[in-house]
Amino acid sequence: DFVLTQSPDSLTVSLGERATINCKSSQSVLYSSDNKNYLAWYQQKPGQSPKLLIYWASTRKSGVPDRFSGSGSETDFTLTISSLQAEDVAVYYCHQYYIAPLTFGGGTKVEI
Amino acid sequence: EVQLVESGGGLVQPGGSLRLSCAASGFSFSTYWMQWVRQVPGKGLVWVAHMNTDGSITRHADSVRGRFTISRDNAENTLYLQMNSLGAEDSAVYFCVRGNPLIEDWGQGTLVTVSS
Numbered sequence A: 001d002f003v004l005t006q007s008p009d010s011l012t013v014s015l016g017e018r019a020t021i022n023c024k025s026s027q028s029v030l031y032s033s034d035n036k037n038y039l040a041w042y043q044q045k046p047g048q049s050p051k052l053l054i055y056w057a058s059t060r061k062s063g064v065p066d067r068f069s070g071s072g073s074e075t076d077f078t079l080t081i082s083s084l085q086a087e088d089v090a091v092y093y094c095h096q097y098y099i100a101p102l103t104f105g106g107g108t109k110v111e112i
Numbered sequence B: 001e002v003q004l005v006e007s008g009g010g011l012v013q014p015g016g017s018l019r020l021s022c023a024a025s026g027f028s029f030s031t032y033w034m035q036w037v038r039q040v041p042g043k044g045l046v047w048v049a050h051m052n053t054d055g056s057i058t059r060h061a062d063s064v065r066g067r068f069t070i071s072r073d074n075a076e077n078t079l080y081l082q083m084n085s086l087g088a089e090d091s092a093v094y095f096c097v098r099g100n101p102l103i104e105d106w107g108q109g110t111l112v113t114v115s116s
Helices: none
Strands: A004-007 A010-012 A019-025 A039-044 A051-055 A068-073 A076-081 A090-096 A108-111 B003-007 B010-012 B018-025 B034-039 B045-051 B058-060 B068-073 B078-083 B092-098 B110-114
Touching: A004 A090, A019 A039, A019 A090, A019 A108, A039 A068, A051 A068, A076 A090, B003 B092, B018 B034, B018 B092, B018 B110, B034 B068, B034 B078, B045 B068, B045 B078, B058 B068
Parallel strands: A010 A108, B010 B110
Antiparallel strands: A004 A019, A019 A076, A039 A051, A039 A090, A068 A076, A090 A108, B003 B018, B018 B078, B034 B045, B034 B092, B045 B058, B068 B078, B092 B110
């Protein structure tokens, strides 16, 4: 199974500051046939279900604020929140959909 | 608007069974792969099972294979998860999710508690 390791487990960021979350995959999630990274990011706020933020490693879902951005390729990925807002307090998960069984990172809790 | 509404969770004794349902609306259910993902409260997300559009392809996680069965009724726009031989390790919130391989939407989840 593909193992996704997120770091840090938690981070505290001041309002308006940058938050950076890393995700490392045990194997490459870059599919050579379409040159796409099968890596997504989800946001889960307290008491809610996860919501898709980023897919193909760097494509923002429609309606997601542009302060959220994804980068990386093959095995190393980053989710950046450029200017943290109060409503961004949540746990963030990376997720590989390259191959079954689908797997998720352990989550990163972002607090203010 | 896509809506996925799970039901059927609750308290069950070890060794017991439950059948979860997920009522889907707001999209063409029969054209989407569907999946189940579970989460122990306060812990991470774990994929459970998926099924293709017509039900001819299914796959279950090793941890539930032989005990859980995913199924769907496209006429009723409903996804199911039959769970047998439940153990404490199966206690979790179970989410119905849309899409494969990319999970696009999640239901609100239904809590399953296995305890005597």
